[in-house]
Amino acid sequence: MAEEKSLAEIQREVDRYISQFKEGYFSPLALVARMVEEVGELAREVNHRYGEKPKKPDEAENSVELELGDILFITICFANSLGIDLTKAHDQVLEKFNTRDADRWTKKHTE
Template sequence: MTIKEAQLRVDQWINTTGVRYFNELTNTAMLMEEVGEVARIMARKYGEQSFKKSDEQVDLADELADVLFVVVCLANQTGIDLTDALEKNFAKKAIRDGERHKNNEKLK
């Protein structure tokens, strides 16, 4: 699925099953909640924290998809074409970071 297709599918889902978009502030709060769930998994799976019994069935892929879904919602409701935005972001990074990471001793 392309990013554009994802934006269309989310919009279709919101307008049928979801009834309507939550407002931008609510979706921003939901994004923070979803990112927190990703952080919780990362801290336990790759960090020093241990899983509680109730956390053992968590699914990182599903939580990352939740983050992506809310990001797409925010893009849709604010009129952002994520394909275009990502292309521009790559161009910015190519200029800004073209040599920076290659010359970073910490990355060698």
């Protein structure tokens, strides 16, 4: 089993990969376009797997896991290109959910 990586490690790993190319990171606008493209591919895969639209016989096999991986990669590229620490961003979002939405959902009670 692969060793668990921190989000910071994953950001560094993606940066090492992108840094080997002269082109570097795409522009923020190009990264948003790529992200939308990948989300569309995820939607298509989810629709094939869980929705009413079966794949065509000649369509390649794909997976929700791979599509989510593509979205994660693009998200990390976007964050890296703008110098955003995704661990910090995650902590800020979770804090927002824990305060703003603290009583929004019905909590499970453990005994």
